[in-house]
Amino acid sequence: MVERYVMSIDQGTNSTRCILFDHHGRLVSVAQRPHQQHFPRPGWVEHDAVEIWRNLQRVMPEALSDAGAGAEEVAAVGLANQRETTVLWDRRTGIPLDRAIVWQDTRTAPLVEDLRHRPGEEFFLERCSLPPSTYFSALRIRWLFDHVSGLEQRAKDGEVLFGTMESWLIWNLTGGVDGGLHITDATNASRTMLMNIRTLTWDEELLAFFGVPRSMLPEIRSSAERYGEARAVLPGVRITAALGDQQAALFGQTCFSPGEAKCTYGTGSFLLLNTGTDVVRSRHGLLTTVAYQIGDQPPVYALEGSIAVTGSLVQWFRDRLGLISSAPEIETLALTVEDNGGCYIVPAFSGLFAPRWRSDARGVIVGLTSYITKGHLARAVLEATGWQTREVVDAMNADSSVPLQQLKVDGGMTADNLLMQFVADVLDVPVVRPMVAETVSLGAAYAAGLAAGYWPDLSVLRRNWHRAAQWLPDMDPERRESEYDNWQRAVERSLGWIRPPRSP
Numbered sequence: 001m002v003e004r005y006v007m008s009i010d011q012g013t014n015s016t017r018c019i020l021f022d023h024h025g026r027l028v029s030v031a032q033r034p035h036q037q038h039f040p041r042p043g044w045v046e047h048d049a050v051e052i053w054r055n056l057q058r059v060m061p062e063a064l065s066d067a068g069a070g071a072e073e074v075a076a077v078g079l080a081n082q083r084e085t086t087v088l089w090d091r092r093t094g095i096p097l098d099r100a101i102v103w104q105d106t107r108t109a110p111l112v113e114d115l116r117h118r119p120g121e122e123f124f125l126e127r128c129s130l131p132p133s134t135y136f137s138a139l140r141i142r143w144l145f146d147h148v149s150g151l152e153q154r155a156k157d158g159e160v161l162f163g164t165m166e167s168w169l170i171w172n173l174t175g176g177v178d179g180g181l182h183i184t185d186a187t188n189a190s191r192t193m194l195m196n197i198r199t200l201t202w203d204e205e206l207l208a209f210f211g212v213p214r215s216m217l218p219e220i221r222s223s224a225e226r227y228g229e230a231r232a233v234l235p236g237v238r239i240t241a242a243l244g245d246q247q248a249a250l251f252g253q254t255c256f257s258p259g260e261a262k263c264t265y266g267t268g269s270f271l272l273l274n275t276g277t278d279v280v281r282s283r284h285g286l287l288t289t290v291a292y293q294i295g296d297q298p299p300v301y302a303l304e305g306s307i308a309v310t311g312s313l314v315q316w317f318r319d320r321l322g323l324i325s326s327a328p329e330i331e332t333l334a335l336t337v338e339d340n341g342g343c344y345i346v347p348a349f350s351g352l353f354a355p356r357w358r359s360d361a362r363g364v365i366v367g368l369t370s371y372i373t374k375g376h377l378a379r380a381v382l383e384a385t386g387w388q389t390r391e392v393v394d395a396m397n398a399d400s401s402v403p404l405q406q407l408k409v410d411g412g413m414t415a416d417n418l419l420m421q422f423v424a425d426v427l428d429v430p431v432v433r434p435m436v437a438e439t440v441s442l443g444a445a446y447a448a449g450l451a452a453g454y455w456p457d458l459s460v461l462r463r464n465w466h467r468a469a470q471w472l473p474d475m476d477p478e479r480r481e482s483e484y485d486n487w488q489r490a491v492e493r494s495l496g497w498i499r500p501p502r503s504p
Contacts, residue, residue, distance in 0.1 A: 003075035006454055007063065007237070008445035009056065010438070011081040011165045012245060013102065013267045016052055017438075018059040020067050020074075021445040023454070025436060025464035029069075031062030038099060043106040043350070046099035049087045052165065053172050060233050071234040078224075078241030078448025080248035080440045081165040083191045086140040088151075088216075089168070091161050094177045097151065100165070101140045104268075104308060104350050108139040109359045109498070115139075119209070127206055128190070129197040129281060129288035134351065134359055135306065137164060138193035138210045145211060158215045164188050166242040167218045173239065175231045183227060184218040186299055187247040190290040195220065197279055197288060200299060222293040223247070224447040241447035245440045246270040247291050250302060252443030253408045253434065254465045256458050261396070261404055263389060264440065265413035268353075269310040271392045272302045273400060284395035285355025294450060303399055305354040305392030309347040309363075310385040311413050316349075317381050323374045331416045333378040341376035342367040344490040345384045352494070355395040362497040366490045385413065386422040387487040393427055406430050410439040417471075425475035426484065435466040 005020040005028060015035065020028040033055040038046040064071065084103040089096045101107070115124070115132035130136055141162060145152035154160050161182055163171065171180040189195040189202075194212060196203040202217055221227060224241045243251065246264055250272045253262040258276035263269055274291055277298045281288055291302035311327075318324045324333060346352075348361035365380070397403045406429055414420055414433050424431040436442050449455045 002073065003454065004073045005067070005069060005075065006445040006449040006452070007060070007074045007077045008441040008448070009060070009077065009079045009169070010245065010441045010444065011052060011056070011079065011169060012440070013082045013104075016055045016059055017441060018056070018063040019438060019441045019445070020063050020069065021442060025442060025446070025461070027436060027438060029063045029066035030438075031059040031066060033059055041107075043109070045102040045105040047085065047102055049089070049096045049100045049165075049168055053169065056169055057233050071237055074234070074237050075454040076238045076240040076448040076452035077230065077234075078243075078444035079166045079169060079239070080243050080245045080444040081169070081188065083164060083188055083244035083246070084135055084137050085165055086137045087163050087165065087168045088141070088144060089161050091159055092177060094172070097160065098144070098148070101144075103135060105140070106134045106350050106359060108134045108143050109351070111139050111143060112359055124193060124206075125281070127196055127203050128193050129279065130191075130193050131357060133353075133357060135353065136191060136193040138206070138212065141212055142210050152211065155216045156213050160216050161218075162212075162216045163218050164191070170227065170239060170242065173230045173232055174228050178231075181228050182218045183221050183242075185221055185223045185242040186290045186293045187223055187244040188242065189220045191244060197290070200290070200293070222295055224292070224294045224451040226451060238452060240451035241444055243292060243444055243447060246272055246304065247289070247302070248441075248443030248447070249410055249439045250274065250443065251292055251446055252436070252439030252441070253410065254458070254462045255408065256462070259400070259402045260408075262408040262410065262439070265310055265385065265409060265411035267310070267312045269307040269385060269389065269411070269413075271305040271389065271396070273396050273404070275301050275303055275400075277301065280399065282395070282399045284398045285357060286392070286395050286399060287354065292447065294447070303396055305395060307385075307388045307392065308350045308353045310388065311411070312349070313345070313347040313381050313384060314413070317378070323377065327412075328415065330378050330381060331418045333375050334382055334418055336375040337373065337379055340379045340383055341372050342369065343372050343376050343380045344487055345377070345380040346490050346494040347384055348494045352491070354392055356491070358495055360496055360498040361494045364490065364494045366493055382416065382419045383422060385419060386426045387484065389423055390426045390484060404429055406432060409433050410437055420469075420471045421474070424471040424473045426480060428473045428480065430473070431471045432467050433469040435468045437468075
């Protein structure tokens with residue numbers, strides 16, 4: 001039987017998807033299942049890792065069935081995943097020790113403040129190129145050790161495994177307690193605060209500082225190579241790629257050359273700029289991360305600007321305020337007014353990520369008057385995404401020798417034409433969207449297909465990329481800068497809301 005497809009698994013913040021792609025990078029079939037979001041306390045966000053594994057067991061056969069295909073027609077499987085979300089499970093039983101702590105979770109904020117004073121940001125930036133933040137996995141491991149009785153000792157005794165979602169799923173797919181592969185790739189490992197960004201190995205000083213035993217960590221592999229074969233769900237199918245979701249989107253957008261950038265607009269938004277094989281250290285609040293590593297080739301790096309709340313602000317507007325009944329309605333509502341009426345929303349629900357990195361910030365709405373309607377609020381919700389993108393791009397331009405000339409975009413929010421036009425206006429560069437909007441899934445498929453020989457090289461993948469839409473800037477420069485100044489003043493009012501506890 002001819003291997004006709006590559007299968008991609010996108011384990012995201014809200015759902016797990018399985019997509020089949022053909023040789024031209026075209027979507028053939030898709031199956032998707034959401035999972036529950038748990039908010040047990042303010043600032044806490046959790047997922048049930050077992051629920052996610054069960055969903056994967058359903059969507060993989062569903063995608064095949066919808067395409068009328070069998071497992072023997074799948075050349076390879078690639079995984080993309082929500083990155084910093086942390087799972088700890090029992091090595092012998094395969095049962096998670098608690099719910100997974102999601103990347104949005106802010107319970108480690110007190111630990112972040114301690115790390116900024118001792119040993120200080122420079123200690124971490126020199127080794128892993130990441131600043132102390134609630135964003136990263138090592139702090140969650142440390143928090144669990146400090147708050148779950150006996151867990152740290154069990155980890156030292158070799159009874160506990162750690163992984164982000166791709167590690168958890170690959171372990172289960174390849175046998176689980178019966179010899180499952182405990183691996184991660186360099187992109188995901190680069191988001192833990194435990195990997196040395198230059199050697200791509202677990203850093204002994206960081207492990208010692210956080211008290212994380214090496215025995216609980218997965219083996220770091222490249223993003224595209226033959227890991228092993230599935231023993232569950234689709235036995236015999238090769239698993240050949242794993243990437244963090246945002247790196248997968250960069251790969252799916254074929255941003256293979258230094259200076260090329262993409263932004264994925266989903267629950268949060270993530271702008272990555274390819275910097276080639278150079279580790280470019282940001283001086284303006286961005287993260288240095290591994291973009292991808294293909295087999296034994298040198299790793300490619302990127303600068304990343306991570307925005308915590310964009311699509312989830314629309315969800316809040318829908319689910320918490322009840323001002324719309326579906327996400328697409330926000331564009332219609334925003335178009336009932338000509339501008340924001342002087343109203344700005346800063347969605348610092350989990351603090352502010354790049355380029356400010358302020359865990360003490362909380363969301364604010366400023367400029368309210370009796371004139372403001374729900375239409376103005378809807379427009380302010382969309383504009384918040386545009387202004388946060390502008391802040392990240394300004395930081396990238398300051399760090400990079402070549403200013404951004406074009407932004408490739410993907411993700412669910414790119415269906416909102418008003419938002420995409422606003423992004424082009426505030427960046428003053430063209431914004432382009434590809435024919436295949438599912439670039440996270442496509443990137444995982446491309447990496448898997450390269451490792452399996454389904455595609456021969458990167459040039460073939462570039463030829464698969466086709467533009468579906470483009471937005472050109474059309475805003476008066478004076479208005480652009482005046483509005484940006486208003487946005488920045490609004491952000492200043494969000495800062496310092498969470499104060500450290502007073503000493504007794």
